[in-house]
Amino acid sequence: MDVLSDVVAAIRAGRPHSARRYKYAPWGLKWPDGEDAAFHVILRGSAWLVLPDAKPVALAPGDVVFLAHGQGHGLASGPDVPLGEVRQLPDGTWSGPPEERGAGRPDTVTLCGTYRLDRDRGRRLLAELPDVLHLPAHVGGHRALRAAVELLGMELEEQRPGTDAIVTSLLDTLLLYILRAWCEREHTTGRGRGWAAALADPAVAAALCALHGAPGRAWTVAELGLVAGLSRAAFARRFTALMGEPPLTYLTWWRMTTAGRLLRHDDLSLSQVAGRTGYTSEFAFAKAFKREFGVAPGRYRRAARAS
Known part of the structure; x- marks a missing residue:
């Protein structure tokens, strides 16, 4: 079980959007605060990232x-x-000032x-990410990320048959590569x-993979310790120290997310659904679900399908 892919798949809510833009100096765009996560890639030339209450950041070709x-x-x-204001349209795309060619x-x-x-489901992962993650381009660094960026740029420029499906898949891939690069950088430092x-x-x-692979299993801390190759107490201490919560608390969150x-x-x-997420009765599942989401599972399903 690929835990990072699993979590990202669970916290996505709606279709991602992207656009390739051609700029002639001087130019400037301003995005307001919003709910969506944003990304920018410099394919050619240079730019400055302008942040409130912080020094502008110089961006070079290949920077993400x-x-x-x-x-x-x-x-x-x-x-x-x-900076000219950019606003989000109802379909999730962005509208900015007219581009001058x-x-x-x-x-x-x-x-x-x-x-x-x-953001409710993804708070454990998203809360750890910095406000701004800058991944500078450098020789030999994040090669898979660069390849995804190049393919995405090509598809947006050429608009050939199948582009819509390919772009959506590449955007999902790009997000995973960005998060992987962040994980690797955090580990290295x-x-x-x-x-x-x-x-x-x-x-x-190993324990996370086991939990994600079988969220419906009646896991105990001792069993997870065996998967991890540690004693019950040593595993509980290590998991809690790294994840910020005990293993079974995390398991409950993942069951509800699933x-x-x-x-x-x-x-x-x-x-x-109750059986797949470790509950022996529909009543017990509904009670746990309402405690986590604030609504009954049936109502949640109807609202999600209607949106």
């Missing part, structure tokens, strides 16, 4: 910026260039987009806890 928390920000040809080759080509994420540290820890990672996904996307009965 990910803003997980929907923070308002600007992107411009220079740190002092006026210059003569010849554009100074900068960007790839910008957004991800709609379920030894910063210590949460998802990045847990996935790099063989014992805790249940929400099944209710949104599958036609299983409530008793079948």
Whole structure:
């Protein structure tokens, strides 16, 4: 079981959006605070990321910026260039000021987009991400991420048959590569806890894989310790230290997250969803689900299908 892929699949809420933009200096765009996570890639030329209460960040070709928390920000040809407002349309796309085309080759080509994420379900992962994740391009670094960016840019430029499906898949791939790069950077710098540290820890990672692979199993801490190759007490201490909560608390969260996904996307009965998520009765499942989501599972399903 690939835990990172599993969690990202569970917290996605809606279709991602992206656009390739050609810029002629001077230019500047400003995105307001919002719910969606945003990303920007500099395909050609350079730009400045303009942040509230922080110094502008110079971006070079190949740089990737990910803003997980929907923070308002600007992107411009220079740190002092006026910024034109960008607003989100009902379909999730963005509308900005008219683009002025210059003569010849554009100074900068960007790839910008957004991800709609379920922040309640994804709080454990998203809370650990910085407001701004800047992944500078460098020789030999994040090669898979660069390849995904190149393919995405090509598809958005050429608009051939199948582009819509390919772009959606590539955007999902890009998000995973961004998060993988963050995990690797956190592990390399030894910063210590949460998802990045847990996935790099063989014992805790083995237990997470087991929980995600069989959320309906009646796991005990001792059984998870055996999977991790540790005593019950040693495993409980290590898991809690890295994940910030005990193993069975995490298991309950993952069961409810799995249940929400099944209710949104599958036609299983409530008793079948209960069984797949470790509950012996529909009543016990409904009680736990309402405690977690604030609504009964049937009502949650109807609301999710109607939206």
